[in-house]
Amino acid sequence: QRLIFATGNEHKMKEIREILDESKYEIVSMKEAGVDIDIVEDGTTFEENALIKAKAVMKVTGQLTLADDSGLEIDALNGEPGIYSSRYLGEDTSYVKKNSVILERLKDVPEEKRSARFVCAVAAAFPDGQSKVIRGTMEGSIGYEIKGENGFGYDPIFYLPQYGKYSAELTSDEKNAISHRGEALRRIREVL
Ligand code: ITT
Numbered sequence: 001q002r003l004i005f006a007t008g009n010e011h012k013m014k015e016i017r018e019i020l021d022e023s024k025y026e027i028v029s030m031k032e033a034g035v036d037i038d039i040v041e042d043g044t045t046f047e048e049n050a051l052i053k054a055k056a057v058m059k060v061t062g063q064l065t066l067a068d069d070s071g072l073e074i075d076a077l078n079g080e081p082g083i084y085s086s087r088y089l090g091e092d093t094s095y096v097k098k099n100s101v102i103l104e105r106l107k108d109v110p111e112e113k114r115s116a117r118f119v120c121a122v123a124a125a126f127p128d129g130q131s132k133v134i135r136g137t138m139e140g141s142i143g144y145e146i147k148g149e150n151g152f153g154y155d156p157i158f159y160l161p162q163y164g165k166y167s168a169e170l171t172s173d174e175k176n177a178i179s180h181r182g183e184a185l186r187r188i189r190e191v192l
Contacts, residue, residue, distance in 0.1 A: 001192065002026040004033050006057035006067040009086075011152035012181070016068070019176050019185045025192075035060055046070065046083055047133045050123035058125035066188070070120040070180060072154045074102065074142055076109045082119075085154070099146050099157045106142050114141040116158065118167075120180035122188045132191050136183030140167070151175060 003025055005016055013029050020027060030036075039056045043049040046069045053067035071085030081088035089098050106114060117140065123133040143159035148168025155168035155175075167175060176182040 002028065002063060003192070004028045004030065004035070004057055004061055004063055004065045006030050006035075006039075006053045006065050009068075012068055012070075015172070015176060015179070015181050016185065018172055019182050020189065030057060033057075033061060033063075041069070041083075043069075044083070046119050046121035047123070047135065049083060050121040051125070051131055051133055054123040054125035055131065058127065062127055064127060064192070065125045067123050067125075068120055068181065068184075069123075070118065072116060072118055072158070074106070074116045076106055076113050076115075076142075077102075095153055095156075096146070099154060102142065102154075102157060103144065103146070109142075111141075114143075116140060116142050118154075118158065118180040120184045122181075122184040124188055124192065132188065134184050134188045136180040136185075136187065138167075138178060138180040138183075 005027055007013055008030060017027055035057055039053050041049040041052055043052055049069035050067045054065045058065040071082050073079045073082050089101060118138040120136045121133055125131045140158050140160045143157055143166055146156045147166040148156050150170060151168040156166055158167040
Protein backbone atom coordinates (compact mmCIF):
# COMPACT_ATOMS: atom_id res chain seq x y z
CA GLN A 1 0.00 0.00 0.00
CA ARG A 2 1.33 3.38 -1.02
CA LEU A 3 1.21 6.18 1.48
CA ILE A 4 2.59 9.68 1.53
CA PHE A 5 4.14 10.98 4.73
CA ALA A 6 3.62 14.71 5.08
CA THR A 7 6.76 15.77 6.88
CA GLY A 8 9.76 17.84 5.94
CA ASN A 9 11.71 16.59 8.96
CA GLU A 10 14.26 13.99 7.86
CA HIS A 11 14.84 12.65 11.37
CA LYS A 12 11.14 11.87 11.72
CA MET A 13 11.15 10.32 8.24
CA LYS A 14 14.00 7.97 9.20
CA GLU A 15 12.16 6.78 12.33
CA ILE A 16 8.90 6.38 10.39
CA ARG A 17 10.60 4.14 7.82
CA GLU A 18 12.11 2.05 10.63
CA ILE A 19 8.82 1.70 12.51
CA LEU A 20 6.44 0.98 9.62
CA ASP A 21 7.04 -2.28 7.77
CA GLU A 22 8.40 -1.26 4.38
CA SER A 23 7.50 -4.61 2.88
CA LYS A 24 3.84 -3.76 3.51
CA TYR A 25 3.90 -0.03 2.78
CA GLU A 26 5.49 2.00 0.05
CA ILE A 27 6.35 5.09 2.07
CA VAL A 28 6.81 8.21 0.02
CA SER A 29 8.10 11.42 1.60
CA MET A 30 6.56 14.76 0.69
CA LYS A 31 9.76 15.61 -1.17
CA GLU A 32 9.71 12.33 -3.13
CA ALA A 33 6.06 12.96 -4.00
CA GLY A 34 7.08 16.35 -5.37
CA VAL A 35 4.79 18.16 -2.96
CA ASP A 36 6.09 21.59 -2.07
CA ILE A 37 3.34 23.50 -0.29
CA ASP A 38 3.35 25.80 2.69
CA ILE A 39 1.20 24.43 5.47
CA VAL A 40 0.08 26.76 8.23
CA GLU A 41 0.01 24.74 11.46
CA ASP A 42 -2.45 26.96 13.28
CA GLY A 43 -4.17 24.29 15.36
CA THR A 44 -4.16 24.41 19.14
CA THR A 45 -3.36 20.73 19.75
CA PHE A 46 -0.97 18.11 18.36
CA GLU A 47 -3.99 16.29 16.93
CA GLU A 48 -5.32 19.37 15.10
CA ASN A 49 -1.93 20.13 13.58
CA ALA A 50 -1.38 16.54 12.46
CA LEU A 51 -4.79 16.57 10.75
CA ILE A 52 -4.07 19.93 9.10
CA LYS A 53 -0.83 18.57 7.57
CA ALA A 54 -2.26 15.20 6.47
CA LYS A 55 -5.38 16.74 4.92
CA ALA A 56 -3.48 19.48 3.08
CA VAL A 57 -1.19 16.95 1.36
CA MET A 58 -4.02 14.48 0.68
CA LYS A 59 -5.87 17.33 -1.07
CA VAL A 60 -3.08 17.98 -3.57
CA THR A 61 -2.11 14.32 -4.14
CA GLY A 62 -5.45 12.54 -3.86
CA GLN A 63 -3.60 9.73 -2.06
CA LEU A 64 -3.59 8.27 1.44
CA THR A 65 -1.47 10.66 3.51
CA LEU A 66 -0.10 10.43 7.06
CA ALA A 67 1.37 13.24 9.14
CA ASP A 68 3.16 13.50 12.49
CA ASP A 69 2.85 16.44 14.86
CA SER A 70 4.96 16.03 17.93
CA GLY A 71 6.79 17.80 20.71
CA LEU A 72 8.06 17.89 24.26
CA GLU A 73 5.87 18.87 27.23
CA ILE A 74 7.81 19.97 30.32
CA ASP A 75 5.61 20.11 33.42
CA ALA A 76 7.80 22.66 35.25
CA LEU A 77 7.36 24.99 32.23
CA ASN A 78 3.58 24.54 32.19
CA GLY A 79 3.76 22.18 29.23
CA GLU A 80 6.15 24.25 27.13
CA PRO A 81 7.45 23.99 24.45
CA GLY A 82 4.54 21.66 23.54
CA ILE A 83 3.09 22.27 20.08
CA TYR A 84 5.70 25.00 19.60
CA SER A 85 8.62 22.56 20.01
CA SER A 86 10.16 23.19 16.59
CA ARG A 87 9.60 26.96 16.80
CA TYR A 88 10.73 27.27 20.43
CA LEU A 89 13.26 30.14 20.94
CA GLY A 90 13.15 30.76 17.19
CA GLU A 91 13.01 28.48 14.16
CA ASP A 92 16.73 28.94 13.39
CA THR A 93 18.02 28.37 16.91
CA SER A 94 20.17 25.21 17.17
CA TYR A 95 19.12 22.35 19.43
CA VAL A 96 22.37 22.69 21.39
CA LYS A 97 21.15 26.18 22.26
CA LYS A 98 17.51 25.21 22.86
CA ASN A 99 18.56 22.32 25.09
CA SER A 100 21.01 24.49 27.08
CA VAL A 101 18.36 27.15 27.63
CA ILE A 102 15.91 24.53 28.93
CA LEU A 103 18.52 23.11 31.35
CA GLU A 104 19.26 26.64 32.55
CA ARG A 105 15.54 27.39 33.08
CA LEU A 106 15.20 24.20 35.11
CA LYS A 107 18.38 24.60 37.14
CA ASP A 108 16.57 25.13 40.45
CA VAL A 109 13.83 22.60 39.80
CA PRO A 110 14.18 19.49 42.00
CA GLU A 111 14.21 15.96 40.62
CA GLU A 112 10.59 15.18 41.43
CA LYS A 113 9.35 18.21 39.51
CA ARG A 114 11.33 17.59 36.31
CA SER A 115 8.76 15.29 34.70
CA ALA A 116 8.22 15.62 30.97
CA ARG A 117 6.85 13.68 28.05
CA PHE A 118 7.21 13.43 24.32
CA VAL A 119 3.89 13.48 22.51
CA CYS A 120 3.21 12.41 18.94
CA ALA A 121 -0.11 12.67 17.11
CA VAL A 122 -0.21 10.77 13.84
CA ALA A 123 -3.06 11.60 11.47
CA ALA A 124 -4.24 9.67 8.42
CA ALA A 125 -6.23 11.43 5.70
CA PHE A 126 -7.98 9.05 3.32
CA PRO A 127 -8.84 9.92 -0.30
CA ASP A 128 -12.58 9.52 0.46
CA GLY A 129 -12.38 12.42 2.94
CA GLN A 130 -12.32 10.36 6.11
CA SER A 131 -9.58 10.84 8.67
CA LYS A 132 -8.22 9.39 11.89
CA VAL A 133 -5.76 10.68 14.47
CA ILE A 134 -3.94 8.79 17.24
CA ARG A 135 -1.65 9.97 20.06
CA GLY A 136 1.38 8.22 21.51
CA THR A 137 3.46 9.39 24.49
CA MET A 138 6.81 8.63 26.12
CA GLU A 139 7.17 9.62 29.79
CA GLY A 140 10.46 10.67 31.30
CA SER A 141 12.16 13.67 32.84
CA ILE A 142 14.49 16.52 31.99
CA GLY A 143 18.06 15.57 32.91
CA TYR A 144 20.94 17.74 34.08
CA GLU A 145 23.19 17.61 31.04
CA ILE A 146 23.15 17.21 27.28
CA LYS A 147 24.01 13.60 26.58
CA GLY A 148 24.03 11.06 23.74
CA GLU A 149 24.66 11.14 20.02
CA ASN A 150 21.57 9.38 18.66
CA GLY A 151 18.10 10.66 17.90
CA PHE A 152 17.47 14.37 17.30
CA GLY A 153 15.89 17.50 18.73
CA TYR A 154 15.31 17.26 22.46
CA ASP A 155 16.50 13.62 22.83
CA PRO A 156 19.84 14.65 24.49
CA ILE A 157 18.11 16.25 27.52
CA PHE A 158 15.28 13.71 27.88
CA TYR A 159 16.10 11.21 30.60
CA LEU A 160 14.42 7.81 30.94
CA PRO A 161 14.71 6.68 34.59
CA GLN A 162 13.60 3.11 33.71
CA TYR A 163 16.67 2.76 31.46
CA GLY A 164 19.10 5.00 33.33
CA LYS A 165 19.79 6.65 29.98
CA TYR A 166 19.04 9.73 27.96
CA SER A 167 16.86 9.22 24.91
CA ALA A 168 19.81 10.17 22.68
CA GLU A 169 21.80 7.27 24.19
CA LEU A 170 19.28 4.68 22.97
CA THR A 171 19.81 2.85 19.69
CA SER A 172 17.13 3.56 17.11
CA ASP A 173 15.56 0.14 17.74
CA GLU A 174 15.43 0.79 21.49
CA LYS A 175 13.90 4.24 20.99
CA ASN A 176 11.34 3.07 18.42
CA ALA A 177 10.19 0.28 20.74
CA ILE A 178 9.14 2.74 23.48
CA SER A 179 8.74 6.09 21.75
CA HIS A 180 5.69 8.32 21.31
CA ARG A 181 6.16 7.95 17.53
CA GLY A 182 6.47 4.16 17.74
CA GLU A 183 3.28 3.90 19.79
CA ALA A 184 1.23 6.21 17.55
CA LEU A 185 2.41 4.61 14.28
CA ARG A 186 1.88 1.03 15.48
CA ARG A 187 -1.65 1.93 16.53
CA ILE A 188 -2.63 3.82 13.38
CA ARG A 189 -1.41 0.89 11.27
CA GLU A 190 -4.50 -0.98 12.39
CA VAL A 191 -6.84 1.40 10.51
CA LEU A 192 -4.85 1.70 7.28
P1 ITT B 1 7.03 18.62 10.03
O1 ITT B 1 5.96 19.56 10.52
O2 ITT B 1 7.44 18.89 8.62
O3 ITT B 1 6.68 17.17 10.26
P2 ITT B 1 8.63 19.68 12.25
O4 ITT B 1 9.99 19.34 12.76
O5 ITT B 1 8.31 21.13 12.05
O6 ITT B 1 8.39 18.86 10.88
P3 ITT B 1 6.69 19.47 14.41
O7 ITT B 1 6.03 20.77 14.17
O8 ITT B 1 5.83 18.29 14.73
O9 ITT B 1 7.56 19.00 13.17
O10 ITT B 1 7.77 19.69 15.57
C1 ITT B 1 8.22 18.61 16.29
C2 ITT B 1 9.45 19.02 17.09
O11 ITT B 1 9.40 18.38 18.37
C3 ITT B 1 10.71 18.51 16.42
O12 ITT B 1 11.25 19.45 15.52
C4 ITT B 1 11.61 18.24 17.62
O13 ITT B 1 12.21 19.43 18.06
C5 ITT B 1 10.63 17.80 18.70
N1 ITT B 1 10.51 16.34 18.69
C6 ITT B 1 9.47 15.60 18.24
N2 ITT B 1 9.71 14.29 18.33
C7 ITT B 1 10.95 14.18 18.86
C8 ITT B 1 11.78 13.08 19.17
O14 ITT B 1 11.40 11.85 18.94
N3 ITT B 1 12.98 13.34 19.69
C9 ITT B 1 13.40 14.61 19.91
N4 ITT B 1 12.69 15.70 19.63
C10 ITT B 1 11.46 15.50 19.10
